[in-house]
Amino acid sequence: MDDDGNLWSSAADGVHCLAPDGHLMGKILVPETVSNLCFGGRAKHQLFIAATTSIYAITLNRSGAQNP
Structure with a gap:
């Protein structure tokens, strides 16, 4: 989950x-x-x-949610 409340999930295609x-915003x-x-x-x-x-690393324009 990111700071905006979006859920990032693994999938077969990425x-x-x-x-x-719940709507799909995008795919990597x-x-x-x-x-x-x-x-x-x-x-x-x-x-x-x-x-x-493999392990991939990409830089995003948003950040992961912080623990409270």
Whole structure:
């Protein structure tokens, strides 16, 4: 989940980003099946994606939700 309340989920074709109301906002296509993901980095602007045989890291324009 990011700071805006969007849910980021692994999927067969990559990563899906869902708005709080449930509509699909976008996808990050990955050439392998994605099994897991997490936000990281100093400001939590990086998304780390674990796929079948690789780990990907991309920088986003939003950050992962902080623990209360």
